[in-house]
Amino acid sequence: MNKVLLTAAVTGAGDTTKKSKHVPVAPKEIAEAAIASAKAGATVAHVHARDPETGGISHHIDHYREIVDRIRESETDVIINITSGGGGDFIPSLDTPAAGGNGTDMQTPAERHEPVGELLPEMCTLDCGSTNFGNMIYLSPTDWLREQAKLVQASGVKPELECFDTGHLRFAKQLINEGLIDGDPMFQFCLGIPWGAEADVETMTYMKNRLPENAYWSAFGIGRMQLPIAAQAAMLGGNVRVGLEDNLYLSKGVFARNDQLVEKAVTMLHGNGMEVMTPQEARENYGLRNPNGGIKS
Amino acid sequence: MNKVLLTAAVTGAGDTTKKSKHVPVAPKEIAEAAIASAKAGATVAHVHARDPETGGISHHIDHYREIVDRIRESETDVIINITSGGGGDFIPSLDTPAAGGNGTDMQTPAERHEPVGELLPEMCTLDCGSTNFGNMIYLSPTDWLREQAKLVQASGVKPELECFDTGHLRFAKQLINEGLIDGDPMFQFCLGIPWGAEADVETMTYMKNRLPENAYWSAFGIGRMQLPIAAQAAMLGGNVRVGLEDNLYLSKGVFARNDQLVEKAVTMLHGNGMEVMTPQEARENYGLRNPNGGIKS
Amino acid sequence: MNKVLLTAAVTGAGDTTKKSKHVPVAPKEIAEAAIASAKAGATVAHVHARDPETGGISHHIDHYREIVDRIRESETDVIINITSGGGGDFIPSLDTPAAGGNGTDMQTPAERHEPVGELLPEMCTLDCGSTNFGNMIYLSPTDWLREQAKLVQASGVKPELECFDTGHLRFAKQLINEGLIDGDPMFQFCLGIPWGAEADVETMTYMKNRLPENAYWSAFGIGRMQLPIAAQAAMLGGNVRVGLEDNLYLSKGVFARNDQLVEKAVTMLHGNGMEVMTPQEARENYGLRNPNGGIKS
Amino acid sequence: MNKVLLTAAVTGAGDTTKKSKHVPVAPKEIAEAAIASAKAGATVAHVHARDPETGGISHHIDHYREIVDRIRESETDVIINITSGGGGDFIPSLDTPAAGGNGTDMQTPAERHEPVGELLPEMCTLDCGSTNFGNMIYLSPTDWLREQAKLVQASGVKPELECFDTGHLRFAKQLINEGLIDGDPMFQFCLGIPWGAEADVETMTYMKNRLPENAYWSAFGIGRMQLPIAAQAAMLGGNVRVGLEDNLYLSKGVFARNDQLVEKAVTMLHGNGMEVMTPQEARENYGLRNPNGGIKS
Ligand SMILES: [Zn+2]
Ligand SMILES: [Zn+2]
Numbered sequence A, B, C, D: 001m002n003k004v005l006l007t008a009a010v011t012g013a014g015d016t017t018k019k020s021k022h023v024p025v026a027p028k029e030i031a032e033a034a035i036a037s038a039k040a041g042a043t044v045a046h047v048h049a050r051d052p053e054t055g056g057i058s059h060h061i062d063h064y065r066e067i068v069d070r071i072r073e074s075e076t077d078v079i080i081n082i083t084s085g086g087g088g089d090f091i092p093s094l095d096t097p098a099a100g101g102n103g104t105d106m107q108t109p110a111e112r113h114e115p116v117g118e119l120l121p122e123m124c125t126l127d128c129g130s131t132n133f134g135n136m137i138y139l140s141p142t143d144w145l146r147e148q149a150k151l152v153q154a155s156g157v158k159p160e161l162e163c164f165d166t167g168h169l170r171f172a173k174q175l176i177n178e179g180l181i182d183g184d185p186m187f188q189f190c191l192g193i194p195w196g197a198e199a200d201v202e203t204m205t206y207m208k209n210r211l212p213e214n215a216y217w218s219a220f221g222i223g224r225m226q227l228p229i230a231a232q233a234a235m236l237g238g239n240v241r242v243g244l245e246d247n248l249y250l251s252k253g254v255f256a257r258n259d260q261l262v263e264k265a266v267t268m269l270h271g272n273g274m275e276v277m278t279p280q281e282a283r284e285n286y287g288l289r290n291p292n293g294g295i296k297s
């Protein structure tokens, strides 16, 4: 298929809700952003839950459930992709460095998997390693990732193997070699995060050249690299991702809505002579599970 | 200067002492390995301290002091490079994931800096980020690294900026941009570690192409990639590192001594038409401090 | 300047006039195609002359003069770029291999330069080497190129250094080192020609990475790679070229007009968040000569 | 097989005989250089014939025959690789540019093939395109190359597909796709020639990455890049070539004999932990023909 899967990452878990009023917070807002993105052309809506009070990250299954239910009950078709990144934020305490200090939010593999396992979306992310992430560390030890991969595998949900740097790509291939990823693997190159791999076409090419032969891939760049990386990924044969999780701006100084970023990506793809994949085409192309949760189709 | 700086990393902190009897453990053994490596042609001896009882990592300043004193008091000239990696090993506990479990060994920036600050070697390493390292996480948050960089800067010791993956290289450049690294920076690309950047010539070229213009660099590959990466680094204009910290074998199934690995590297360099830099040439070339500790020369 | 120079190569000299009725042949048609392309957004019109009777290549100064006069006399502003490729087609005879056989069309450097020297456009091309070109050889010995470069230099016309393969890029840099190219050099990577360099982003990146620091560059791909290479060049910071010289199709099976290909490129650039450079902006940016011929401004 | 095929290109056809007295000229000298190279460790001897009077290129079958006979009759085993580059030198005349002037030496495909077809060595070269070569053009049109490839194919000699630039590599793959190359193809990347592809590891990697899956490859660099390119090729998994055809010097200002360059390459390979392939191993590995000419074994 010569079409491009377009993911809208509508909210993320970052400290962005105070910066832009367009970042959806409440489950209803997040579902509406997903639906609006789908109407604007997105194939996939990638969601995190947030605490409606604080705007910060939420691990509450009820928040996830409301988001998913609202999207499924709408008349707009879109593939739901739930994060399984969960609680992986760690900042060691200067006083007792073997324990997390302020800003730490750590969950076990089983806890991180909970919204995926409970709600059975068609896709989920799986972050394939640890890395400095600003002044925080995103922590995911290899054995915990093996455990999560097994849980995802048992659930029939299609994992998107997120790689923040080249070593994560190596470990993602290790998971595949260990038989923990079913079907043709899907990778997501997360580019430009401080301090992961750079957001440029040489980095993307380097990573793409190291994929298994049967792999599909996507890439996103953060901030002002969102559209350029989307365009370059599409032209290198990859899928693309945009949305407020990765970038708050439509243009310099102008805050974007998710559906506006999706529209811009659609225009970009058309301008480059490409078409967006529909949810139904993606289901067939990647062999996704039953979109309505429940038993695997 | 068209010569190649050759580092012998004689012991490291890994779980290798039970695998090979040649891995030096006691301060005297480590000093002797450094001296033998220098006699075999090494420009620099990179040392960690180990607990003479267990063979495991030691943070004891006395162990470091004995190693350094013995090398300085010998008649063999060699540049001493002390690790400042210190305690950065973290494995979250499944029971209380915000705290380290078995295998965790965490120190603060000041603690990690102690052997460098006390003993004032000519060089030290500085690991520029966090990453999965086997099933452990090597943890070094960015603010802690800034703190360590300042301590190193104040000491006049030349830091070797270790990059386990491409994001570490980005952060090393950030430290430079923030004015925390004096003089022409020296980088060390640490290749092949699970789960950091791959040990191959394309990865090395990618990283080399992203260095600041005034940077010097070195690279090493672990295991059987030790000699190939040394050869390729030298031919791309970089410095090289060998030794038991990174590789235990002389050839398949044959355990090596440090000085044998150094000899092999010297033979390789000569075969490729290159010469090894002497400690004195390195001092002039890189502007290193007083080799005998004490006040900065 | 963060804008993209867009060249329309409206006709070329290839054997295309029988394939598509949209390839302009008569001087009037070529001028009209240039003007229509400019109206559609092109910054530069790159022209060859053709024999109005046969559709084949013409070296007649009168044909070039009519094309240039018609464009200059129109009310549409566009930078004129005349080929200086001239007669460089050679096919050795099987009977007497040291002489050209059927299909051979060879001119001296002075003859190749004639339309540029006489008509003094703002820009011209300069093909920086020899290569197989289908079953023909495009022949331009290095001393002849030096001679042509001197003639172009004396004329004040800005040469676009065309590179069909990586060795041409090396020789173009040699011309610069020999002082034969004035000002900041402009390169054109001609990609996908059988049998020159491949039309893909890795090849373009390879070539771009080898440019002198003060160089500007553009790239085009032939056939179906026209739009992808234009998009990728623009995103890598280069200029772009489209038009019937390089590609006859708007989409599969649908023949294009030049202005349609220009429109498509403009849409692509806008979709990727970029703007097209006006002729006036290009003049200022690149220090071009008097657009009306005559004495250098 | 994890061994490296080492070719000695003992004389070539370049204007080098006046520069170094070590360049062999007479058939006896060329055969002796090949034998000495084999004794020094070369797997393959690549030969051109020269005119014993002038030192310039010779197309005389008798010269080739004497070289080959002397090597075959010696007690030293070596694979013979005869050039099929033949007469491909062209410099257009300024007076009548469609004909070759001074320095031109052109042969038809059949003439170029004659020494290969007559003497049936185990290997021959096949230059896969045209390019500027100093101020001369090396001329080989695509249809002539197809014709030569068919002659080589019929002879059972293994062609080494020489690529002076990236477009030659594209055409070599075209020959393979057209069924004109039997067995697993062997490529030779000829790097650093003015004006072909650059002699550096990035260029070599670029070319290597574009080979067919079943291809073997070798590379050489000219002049002072001879040893570095040999080392880098070997470390990237390729074969290597040294000798006076490509480089006259042992070290700065010191002229080399062929066997000295071979010795240096052997030392380099051993230093890098590699072994040289014997002629017999190469025969088995690449499926070469009967080494004694005559009917294909
Ligand atoms: Zn996310
Ligand atoms: Zn260390």
Ligand SMILES: [Zn+2]
Binding pocket: C009, C012, C013, C046, C047, C048, C083, C125, C245
């Ligand atoms: Zn043209």
Ligand SMILES: [Zn+2]
Binding pocket: D009, D012, D013, D046, D047, D048, D083, D125, D245
């Ligand atoms: Zn040859």
